[in-house]
Every structure is written in structure tokens, then in C-alpha cells.
Amino acid sequence: MATPAAGYSRTHIILHWVIAALVLFQLLVHSGMENAWIVRMGGTAEGANPLPHIIVGIAILLLAIWRVTLRLRNGAPAHPPGQPAALTLLANATHILFYVLLFALPLGGIAAWFGNIEMAAVAHVYIQLAFLPLIGLHVLGALVQQFWFRNGVLRRMAVPDRAL
Ligand code: HEM
Ligand code: HEM
Numbered sequence: 001m002a003t004p005a006a007g008y009s010r011t012h013i014i015l016h017w018v019i020a021a022l023v024l025f026q027l028l029v030h031s032g033m034e035n036a037w038i039v040r041m042g043g044t045a046e047g048a049n050p051l052p053h054i055i056v057g058i059a060i061l062l063l064a065i066w067r068v069t070l071r072l073r074n075g076a077p078a079h080p081p082g083q084p085a086a087l088t089l090l091a092n093a094t095h096i097l098f099y100v101l102l103f104a105l106p107l108g109g110i111a112a113w114f115g116n117i118e119m120a121a122v123a124h125v126y127i128q129l130a131f132l133p134l135i136g137l138h139v140l141g142a143l144v145q146q147f148w149f150r151n152g153v154l155r156r157m158a159v160p161d162r163a164l
Contacts, residue, residue, distance in 0.1 A: 005075040007161030012074070015067045016157055019102065020135075022060050026053065026105075027131055037112075037121060054113065061106035068099065070164070080151035087141065094138050101131055 008016070033053035035045035079088045104127055112121035145153040 005077050005161075007077050007156055007159070009070065009074060009162045009164050010160035011164050012067065012070050013157055013160050015063055015070070019060060019063050019067065022056050022063070023102075023131065023135075025056055026060070027128065029053075040113075040116075041118075050113065053109075057106045057109050060102060061110075064099070064102040064106075074164075077156060080145065080149070080153060083145070083149060083151065087145070090137075091141055094134060094141065097130070097134055098138070101127065101134070105131075 030053055032047060032049035032051075036048040036050035038045040039048045079091065105124065108120050108124040108127060111117045112124055142153055142157075145151050
């Protein structure tokens with residue numbers, strides 16, 4: 001995970017922002033899927049439309065596989081010099097948890113919807129609760145680094161050092 005590299009590639013940066021946008025969509029727009037699940041469970045609900053949630057969720061899984069492949073191949077840039085060890089630990093833990101969620105949520109959702117596994121749906125609903133606080137922590141960390149430590153970390157996720 002932590003092989004030194006000069007920076008992130010253009011593809012990696014695009015994947016970071018596209019996945020972030022798609023995850024926000026999933027977290028904010030999910031009533032069609034919730035209603036569809038209620039209907040699946042034998043209840044009644046208006047506005048059941050699971051398709052957007054399924055398509056975007058599976059897209060996230062495929063893009064996350066692509067991103068991990070790139071990350072394993074290219075490595076990641078070293079943490080900015082002078083960053084306190086505690087912040088480095090927190091950043092690493094946040095990034096690893098993000099990757100866990102990017103796989104666990106779509107796979108759990110697929111098991112629930114296509115495998116008809118009720119427990120997977122319950123787990124899915126609990127696991128997704130971790131996403132927003134983690135994004136909050138991640139953004140706060142990026143802003144602290146950028147404006148307190150002034151290490152230009154935002155630039156690393158904006159300006160690529162190579163194409164792929
Ligand atoms: C669902 C939303 C997000 C996810 C899942 C996510 C995930 C990640 C992950 C896993 C990394 C580590 C590098 C990598 O492997 O790609 C990273 C880096 C980064 N993210 Fe995010 N991110 C999200 C949203 C954001 C937002 C909203 C910001 C805006 C401040 C942001 C700013 C950054 C920056 C600046 C880095 C580079 C950190 C460094 O090089 O040390 N991310 N992100
Ligand atoms: C990163 C991808 C995903 C995220 C962030 C996500 C997020 C969410 C959220 C926020 C909810 C509503 C939870 C609530 O009731 O409060 C939900 C429900 C649900 N999602 Fe996903 N989801 C993702 C992928 C998927 C995929 C790929 C599928 C299926 C193919 C899926 C199937 C479901 C089902 C069946 C429910 C209803 C569960 C219930 O209401 O008990 N999800 N998801």
C-alpha cells in the first residue's frame with residue numbers, strides 16, 4: 001500500500017473524485033431502493049425503483065477494483081514531510097477503512113438484493129452509517145494539512161504526476 005511514488009496519476013485522481021461523487025449519491029439518494037426492499041420483504045411502498053442504486057453501487061465496486069489495481073501497481077506518494085506520526089496513522093487508517101467500505105457495501109448489497117439474504121441487508125444498512133463520519137474526518141484531515149501544516153496536500157489529489 002505504501003510504496004513511495006512521486007504523486008498520484010491522472011487516472012487515479014479522476015477515479016478518486018468520480019468515486020467520491022458516486023458514494024455521495026448513494027448516501028443521499030436511496031429511497032427508491034429502500035422502498036423496493038420493503039416491497040421485496042412483502043410490504044407496500046410508493047416509489048420503488050432499485051435500478052439507480054444498483055447501477056451506481058456496482059459501478060463503485062468496478063471503479064474501486066480499478067483503483068486498487070492502480071494503487072498496487074504505482075504505489076502512493078510518501079506522506080508530506082513534517083506530518084505528525086499520529087496524523088499519518090489516522091490518515092492510513094481512514095484510507096484503509098475507505099477501501100474496506102468501497103468493497104463491503106456493494107458486495108453486501110449484491111448479496112442482499114440478488115441473493116435475497118435479509119441479514120446482508122441489515123448489515124448493509126449498519127455498515128453504510130460509517131461512511132459519512134469517515135468522509136467528515138477525511139475532509140477535516142485534508143483541510144488541517146492544507147491550511148495548518150501548509151503542505152499542499154490538496155494539490156496531490158488535483159495535479160497528476162503522470163497519466164496512468
Ligand atoms: C466518498 C468520498 C471519499 C473517499 C472514499 C476518499 C478516499 C480517499 C482515499 C482512499 C485516499 C488515499 C489515496 C488513495 O488510495 O486514493 C484519499 C486521498 C485524498 N483525498 Fe479523499 N476520499 C473521499 C472524498 C474526499 C474529499 C471530499 C476530499 C476533499 C477535501 C478529499 C481529499 C483527498 C486528498 C487531498 C487526498 C490525498 C491525501 C494524500 O495524498 O496524503 N477526499 N481519499
Ligand atoms: C458503495 C456502494 C453503496 C452504498 C454507499 C450504499 C448505501 C446505501 C444506503 C445509504 C442505503 C439506505 C440505508 C437506510 O435504510 O438507511 C442502502 C440501502 C440498500 N442498498 Fe445500498 N449502497 C451501496 C451499494 C449497493 C448495491 C450494489 C446494492 C445491490 C445491488 C445495494 C442494495 C441495497 C439494499 C437492498 C438496500 C435496502 C436495505 C434496507 O432498507 O434494509 N446497495 N444502501
